[in-house]
Amino acid sequence: xxxxxxxxxxxxxxxxxxxxxxxxxxxxxxxxxxxxxxxxxxxxxxxxxxxxxxxxxxxxxxxxxxxxxxxxxxxxxxxxxxxxxxxxxxxxxxxxxxxxxxxxxxxxxxxxxxxxxxxxxxxxxxxxxxxxxxxxxxxxxxxxxxxxxxxxxxxxxxxxxxxxxxxxxxxxxxxxxxxxxxxxxxxxxxxxxxxxxxxxxxxxxxxxxxxxxxxxxxxxxxxxxxxxxxxxxxxxxxxxxxxxxxxxxxxxxxxxxxxxxxxxxxxxxxxxxxxxxxxxxxxxxxxxxxxxxxxxxxxxxxxxxxxxxxxxxxxxxxxxxxxxxxxxxxxxxxxxxxxxxxxxxxxxxxxxxxxxxxxxxxxxxxxxxxxxxxxxxxxxxxxxxxxxxxxxxxxxxxxxxxxxxxxxxxxxxxxxxxxxxxxxxxxxxxxxxxxxxxxxxxxxxxxxxxxxxxxxxxxxxxxxxxxxxxxxxxxxxxxxxxxxxxxx
Numbered sequence: 114x115x116x117x118x119x120x121x122x123x124x125x126x127x128x129x130x131x132x133x134x135x136x137x138x139x140x141x142x143x144x145x146x147x148x149x150x151x152x153x154x155x156x157x158x159x160x161x162x163x164x165x166x167x168x169x170x171x172x173x174x175x176x177x178x179x180x181x182x183x184x185x186x187x188x189x190x191x192x193x194x195x196x197x198x199x200x201x202x203x204x205x206x207x208x209x210x211x212x213x214x215x216x217x218x219x220x221x222x223x224x225x226x227x228x229x230x231x232x233x234x235x236x237x238x239x240x241x242x243x244x245x246x247x248x249x250x251x252x253x254x255x256x257x258x259x260x261x262x263x264x265x266x267x268x269x270x271x272x273x274x275x276x277x278x279x280x281x282x283x284x285x286x287x288x289x290x291x292x293x294x295x296x297x298x299x300x301x302x303x304x305x306x307x308x309x310x311x312x313x314x315x316x317x318x319x320x321x322x323x324x325x326x327x328x329x330x331x332x333x334x335x336x337x338x339x340x341x342x343x344x345x346x347x348x349x350x351x352x353x354x355x356x357x358x359x360x361x362x363x364x365x366x367x368x369x370x371x372x373x374x375x376x377x378x379x380x381x382x383x384x385x386x387x388x389x390x391x392x393x394x395x396x397x398x399x400x401x402x403x404x405x406x407x408x409x410x411x412x413x414x415x416x417x418x419x420x421x422x423x424x425x426x427x428x429x430x431x432x433x434x435x436x437x438x439x440x441x442x443x444x445x446x447x448x449x450x451x452x453x454x455x456x457x458x459x460x461x462x463x464x465x466x467x468x469x470x471x472x473x474x475x476x477x478x479x480x481x482x483x484x485x486x487x488x489x490x491x492x493x494x495x496x497x498x499x500x501x502x503x504x505x506x507x508x509x510x511x512x513x514x515x516x517x518x519x520x521x522x523x524x525x526x527x528x529x530x531x532x533x534x535x536x537x538x539x540x541x542x543x544x545x546x547x548x549x550x551x552x553x554x555x556x557x558x559x560x561x562x563x564x565x566x567x568x569x570x571x572x573x574x575x576x577x578x579x580x581x582x583x584x585x586x587x588x589x590x591x592x593x594x595x596x597x598x599x600x601x
Contacts, residue, residue, distance in 0.1 A: 142194035150311030198281035288398035309368035343377035
């Protein structure tokens with residue numbers, strides 16, 4: 114295999130110019146890019162299924178070369194979607210191992226943030242994400258992946274100019290971990306992977322469940338310097354044994370590994386190590402990453418995009434609120450104008466019928482005055498009328514009067530000065546004086562206890578015999594009773 118020559122400058126290249134994508138119907142296709150130390154591979158996925166792929170046959174070292182290769186890939190693949198993800202291995206993409214306090218996640222996060230802030234003071238602002246690794250000590254172990262913000266800004270601007278959205282930037286370790294899970298390895302046994310990544314080789318040590326021990330980037334190509342590759346793989350095995358007490362007996366070489374590379378690795382690592390070569394292209398890595406969510410914990414731009422989307426949401430909410438307020442103001446102004454026109458029309462109508470309305474008003478006032486007088490008369494008649502006490506008293510007396518007694522005179526009068534009723538009863542009762550007196554006394558008690566609460570004037574009480582011609586003794590007694598009533 115010959116080393117690819119550098120890509121010509123975009124202004125002198127005969128390749129396609131950036132296509133104007135315009136405003137198109139939203140497409141669910143996703144474009145995956147693997148840009149790894151000069152190599153450029155692209156693939157289109159539809160619902161996580163590979164549709165088409167393309168590889169640049171020349172080296173793509175810088176942003177300008179990336180732009181030309183990217184436009185060539187868009188033209189060759191006919192991509193019409195909006196979402197793009199990137200597997201990145203570049204000199205600008207820094208990977209730094211860190212040991213952080215392990216007693217809490219917050220403490221580890223704070224420590225890592227401090228390390229990043231220190232790096233930014235010494236170098237430049239970066240986008241960063243941490244990836245947890247296994248540790249043989251008490252501390253928590255991480256790999257800090259840091260990409261300069263300026264570099265990301267150029268990449269993002271390049272995609273935005275083509276109406277594309279960069280949703281994921283992942284280090285090479287992520288697809289290699291995914292590939293590792295599909296390999297046939299003994300359970301709980303660590304393995305070592307060495308994969309071609311452009312002009313470099315990435316070495317990764319991990320368990321078969323994906324837990325990462327460490328990763329390294331070797332500035333060596335398999336076809337150019339297999340001896341150095343064998344030495345570095347052996348050093349990685351010794352490092353894993355020394356730092357993690359992990360004995361690795363299985364080594365996987367991913368890529369178009371030559372027989373010379375495999376022979377050198379076997380020679381350097383010893384006969385006790387099992388060296389397995391597996392053909393694995395960057396398109397396979399893109400296929401594995403296509404299934405990941407943009408919220409993957411090692412996505413470099415997940416936090417940045419989350420903040421960006423929140424800011425966009427707030428901005429859109431403010432704009433929507435302003436438009437809503439403007440709409441409400443316009444509606445209110447239109448409503449006021451409509452009411453004003455209606456009031457003007459109503460005023461004109463009232464002016465035209467003013468004389469008729471005055472006549473109607475005079476007639477209604479006369480009717481109201483008559484009704485008020487009638488209402489006052491009814492009120493006076495109902496409120497000033499005395500209650501029917503005489504009838505009630507007479508009805509009660511007729512029920513309580515002894516059977517052998519009768520009334521000859523009955524009078525009930527209202528005394529306005531004392532606001533009370535006075536009554537006078539005249540009559541006669543059959544029997545002798547003693548019998549008549551007892552009957553009258555019982556009759557008086559009934560009236561006193563009645564609802565009318567009668568009170569008798571004992572001074573005016575009189576009982577006299579009624580003489581009957583032809584007899585010596587009277588057979589009837591004449592009586593007279595006077596008193597007042599305390600209840601109506």
